[in-house]
Amino acid sequence: MRILIFGGTGQLGAAIARTAHERGHAVTCLARGTSPAPHGVRFVRADRDQPRAYDEVSAERWDAVVELSSQPGQVREALAAINTAHVVYLSSVSVYRHSDVPDRQESAEAWAPLAADQFTDMSQYGAAKVACETAVARAHGKLATVIRPGLISGADDRTGRSGYYPWRFAHPVGEKVVVPGDLDFPIALLDVDDLAAWILHCLEKGVGGVFNAAGETTSLGELLELARRASGSSAGIEPVSASALLEEGVSPWMGPDSLPLWLPMPELRWGATADSSRALEAGLVRSPLSQTLQDALAFEESRGGPQGAGLSDAKERALLSR
Structure with missing residues (x-):
């Protein structure tokens, strides 16, 4: 073609x-x-x-x-x-x-x-x-x-959203890693290579229509555990409440001194998720989230760490010493 x-x-x-x-x-x-x-x-x-x-x-x-x-x-x-x-x-x-x-x-x-x-x-x-x-x-x-x-993740994720937590576990500044306190926050990451492969499938097979294409919905806590395993780290987590994070100047989602994949606004709680059953029926295949996080970590290591999201080492230390 x-x-x-x-x-x-x-x-x-x-x-x-x-x-x-x-x-x-x-x-x-x-x-x-x-x-x-x-x-x-x-x-x-x-x-x-x-x-x-x-x-x-x-x-x-x-x-x-x-x-x-x-x-x-x-x-x-x-x-x-x-x-x-x-x-x-x-x-x-x-x-x-x-x-x-x-x-x-x-x-x-x-x-x-x-x-x-x-x-x-x-x-x-x-x-x-x-x-x-x-x-x-x-x-x-x-x-x-x-x-x-939904959220496109894995290799070459320049936003830092999918790579920050695996990278931080791989490079902790203490015995624990600062994370949002809402460990039940729903999140879904779709691997960029899975999406690209399915787009080619749609082109080659002439698949038309409207489709959601999001990763499988999981909790932030489950994602953090997979991120820790992807890094091989023994560090634990230090959950910090939304009010405390905001008081300390930590932004949600992305940007400088932020904690990604977390939004404290109830009206946005399910924003990264969607029912993707139609896409799955039409040939979308989703890789394990553990593999996506490993790919994201490899990308962050290749560029010296996340640049679009996450806490600086200094901010991380300050929050851990509260």
């Missing part, structure tokens, strides 16, 4: 491009070029916010196109410019209005589509993704596959 990927240099896009190339497909990635494309993949440098961004690829016939943009204007313009029979759009579980509901299915209430061509702040992200989905659904004559991933 001749596959065009809009992007292809970030975590998921690169995994899709690499998997497609390994399976013998002819892959082209169109992107700005802020990161390198995988080996063996044709790269077209283009800024999709500039005029004539699709000139180099618009005259070609593509068996399939993979779209990762979150900007509705980009998606609409690409659909009008590109000649293809099959569009796979990577959306997000953020399209759902309610994140306090477990096991959300594809029919759950979504945000109204964003009317503008671009979203300007993260509060509009879900609505922008809905607008992109709507554009794909209205692309006449094209087979459409809309995939709504």
